[in-house]
Amino acid sequence: MNQRELFSNIDMLIKAGKAAAAVKSLKKIRAQKLSASDRETYASLARRLSLPELSIRLLHPFVRPPVASLQRASLGEKAEYAAALIYVGAFAEALEILEGVPCQKYPSQLLFRAFAYIGQWNYAEAIPLLQDYSERTDLSHYQRMVGKTNLCEALIYERHPLASETIEETIKEAREHSYTIILGRLQTILIDLMLATGNLGEAERLVKESEKAFQNADTRDAFFVRKWRALISLHREGGSKAAIAQLDAVRKEATERWLHWETVRDCDYYQAMHTRDYQLALSLFCGTPFDSFRKRLLSSFKTLTDSVAVEWRIGNGSQYKTLELLSGESPLRRRLLDSGKLNYLLLSFLTRDFYRPARISAIAAALYPGEFYNPQSSPKRVRTAIQRLREWFRAHKLPLTIEEVSGDYRLQSKKAVGLLVPLERETDKSKHPELELLREVLSAKPFFSRKDVVDALSTSVRTANRLLKEGEETGVLRRQGKGRSTVYFWADEHAPKLVA
Numbered sequence: 206m207n208q209r210e211l212f213s214n215i216d217m218l219i220k221a222g223k224a225a226a227a228v229k230s231l232k233k234i235r236a237q238k239l240s241a242s243d244r245e246t247y248a249s250l251a252r253r254l255s256l257p258e259l260s261i262r263l264l265h266p267f268v269r270p271p272v273a274s275l276q277r278a279s280l281g282e283k284a285e286y287a288a289a290l291i292y293v294g295a296f297a298e299a300l301e302i303l304e305g306v307p308c309q310k311y312p313s314q315l316l317f318r319a320f321a322y323i324g325q326w327n328y329a330e331a332i333p334l335l336q337d338y339s340e341r342t343d344l345s346h347y348q349r350m351v352g353k354t355n356l357c358e359a360l361i362y363e364r365h366p367l368a369s370e371t372i373e374e375t376i377k378e379a380r381e382h383s384y385t386i387i388l389g390r391l392q393t394i395l396i397d398l399m400l401a402t403g404n405l406g407e408a409e410r411l412v413k414e415s416e417k418a419f420q421n422a423d424t425r426d427a428f429f430v431r432k433w434r435a436l437i438s439l440h441r442e443g444g445s446k447a448a449i450a451q452l453d454a455v456r457k458e459a460t461e462r463w464l465h466w467e468t469v470r471d472c473d474y475y476q477a478m479h480t481r482d483y484q485l486a487l488s489l490f491c492g493t494p495f496d497s498f499r500k501r502l503l504s505s506f507k508t509l510t511d512s513v514a515v516e517w518r519i520g521n522g523s524q525y526k527t528l529e530l531l532s533g534e535s536p537l538r539r540r541l542l543d544s545g546k547l548n549y550l551l552l553s554f555l556t557r558d559f560y561r562p563a564r565i566s567a568i569a570a571a572l573y574p575g576e577f578y579n580p581q582s583s584p585k586r587v588r589t590a591i592q593r594l595r596e597w598f599r600a601h602k603l604p605l606t607i608e609e610v611s612g613d614y615r616l617q618s619k620k621a622v623g624l625l626v627p628l629e630r631e632t633d634k635s636k637h638p639e640l641e642l643l644r645e646v647l648s649a650k651p652f653f654s655r656k657d658v659v660d661a662l663s664t665s666v667r668t669a670n671r672l673l674k675e676g677e678e679t680g681v682l683r684r685q686g687k688g689r690s691t692v693y694f695w696a697d698e699h700a701p702k703l704v705a
Contacts, residue, residue, distance in 0.1 A: 208239075212246050219253055220347070222386050228254050236263045241279055248285035252292060260289035261580045268302070269577055271667075280311045288317045294564040295578050296321045312341045316352055319359075326495035328359040335359060350379060354387050354394070361398045368398060389418070389426055396433045400440055408437055425463055431455060432468055436475055444480035452476055464611060466561040470498075478505060491515040491628050492559025514627045517559055520604065522621025528603070531556065532627040540601065547572060547641050548594050555607065555616045556626045562613035576668070585663035593645070640672065640681050644695060652685065652692040 211230065218227035231254060236247055244267070248260035264286040267278040278286065284306045290299040300321050308314045315338040319331035335356035339349050353375045360368035372395055379388040392411055399408035412433050419427035435451035442448040452472050459468040470493065477486040486506045490499055492515070503509055514532055518525050529535040531553055541549050554571040555563055569576070569583040572590060576583075591607050591614060598605045604620040616624075646661045647653050653661075658669040673693060676682030683696050 208234075208243055212243075212250065215250050219250070220384075220386065224254060228256070231256070231259075239263075241267075241282065245279065245281040245285055248282065248289065252285065252288050255292070257289035257292035258580070260285055261293070261578075264289070265580050269579070280306050284311050284314050284317060288313075288320065290566065290578065291317060291321045291324055293566045294324070295566040295570060296325060297570065298578055308337075312338060312344055313348075315341075316355070319355060323355070323359065326498040328362040329497065332356065332359045332363065332365070346382065347384070350375070350382070350384060350387055353378075354390055357391060358394050361394060361401065364401065369402075372398060389415075393426075393429050393433065400433075400436060405437060405440055408433070408440075412437060425465070428458060428463055428465075429468075431458070432472075435472075439475055439479050444476075444482075449476065470560045474498075474502070477502075487512055488515055488517070488559065491626055492517065492557075494557045510628065512628055514625050516623035517556065517626045518621070518623050519616060520618030520621040525621045525623040527623045527625060528605075529625045532625060537601065537603075541597070547590055547645075548597055551590050551594050552616075555614065556624065562608075562610045562615035564613050568614065579665070582662075582664045582668070589646075589663065640676055643672070652694045654692055 211234065215227045215230050218224075218230065227250070231247070231250055234247060236244070236259070239247055244263060248264055251257065251259040251263075264278065264282050267276050268283055268286045270276045270278075283302055287299040287302040287306070290296075290302070300318065303314050303318050303321075306314045315334045319334040319338070322328070322330040322334075335352050338344075339352035339356055341349065344352075353371070357368070357372040357375055359365075360371055372391060376388065376391050376395065379391055392415055396408050396411050396415075399405070399411065412430060415430040416434070419430055432455045435448070435455045438445075438448040438451050452475075456469050456472050459465045459472075470489070473485060473489050476482060477489055483506060486502055487509055490502050490506070490509045491512075493499055493502075516525070516527060528537065530538050530541055531549075532538070541552065550572055551568070554568060557563075565584050565587050566578045568587045568590075569578055572587070573583075595607055604618045604622060605624075606617050606619065607614050608617040643658060643661060647657060650657065655666070655669050655673060658664070658672060659666055662669070662672075664672075673682060673684075676693070677684060680696055682693050684691060684693050686692055
């Protein structure tokens, strides 16, 4: 079987819902030996199989080549790299890359931009992009159906007047072409529409049909059917003990089995709406970083912004001890700031989302703004920052810790604590978080070289040069010596005496 036939076979496995077999076949391919056109196809298949890291590692040297390199990415490679970045949460960098990919030459740019907005719950921005993509005549029918399916979801989320007509037409088309996976997704999207319009009878019929189809399946699709069953009970019974117990079971399965954090957020949203639970809505509002989602909550709970802070309860126990680390003038907050503002930035970022663990790419973007994600150096730098915050927790005898969940990170506690989280985050007053980290890790050195910076931060020579130049231009660092003998020291310290 040649390369093209192998790719075609993997594509058919994906469309047939046989993801495990497709992953096994993809991982047998020696990606580093592929041609430019084959790299794009490989990256696309990896993305569709929820393996974005494979795409990023393969394409990064071409999309972000060294200055002296003659290697340059094709438009398709750039688009696929951006799509993989979207999957790992690096939305801003992905959208920046896609701006340089004309949709006339690479129509999937429209779909990927829509995915970037959907990943941030911004369905309104995604709708015109999905409409354009679904009407393209230079795409295969299956590709257009993928666009239409995502369009249906966006229209229903926004309660758009075209939602009902569009999803009915798309379901009919999916049946005619026997697109099993697409049809299954469309049916779950339709359940949402039925609940939104109060048609509980039709929602019940669709759930029963799906339960029958997945009765012997142990898949995520079967789990989503159980979620909709619980939400129908909530619509019928309001805040009854039985309905809340069903929701709790869905939350438990979502976190422990499927790691599907948005399902937990969804459950909290519906429970807050149907029980008019203001405290739950307030916690959901503070613990969700997406503006469109927050606006949706505000339309029903108009006084949420009157609050100053929320106590985020983490850890298990009946009595929660309140910790004030991010607001006010508590001694702990002052110590956190004194220990280096990078610790403060990291803790603040980890409390932006109470549901979804933070992805390494998103943490890197928050700690090192203006830098592109690098699959080799960025994870190392983020893990160094995480380890230092963990050490700070231990040094101050706090039960907080940072837990890794499938490569992502979230705040946890060994004891029951209520972390006071402000609704409005303070503007970062630190303009040089990397220099602060550098000062901390090189505190034992009175002077240091460029190589010391590279080693200390696990970064590239280019980034080290940029950082040292920034330090000099802002007056934070001073330089001494020339050429290979050049060393640097902190401007607020006396110049060290060099040993000849």
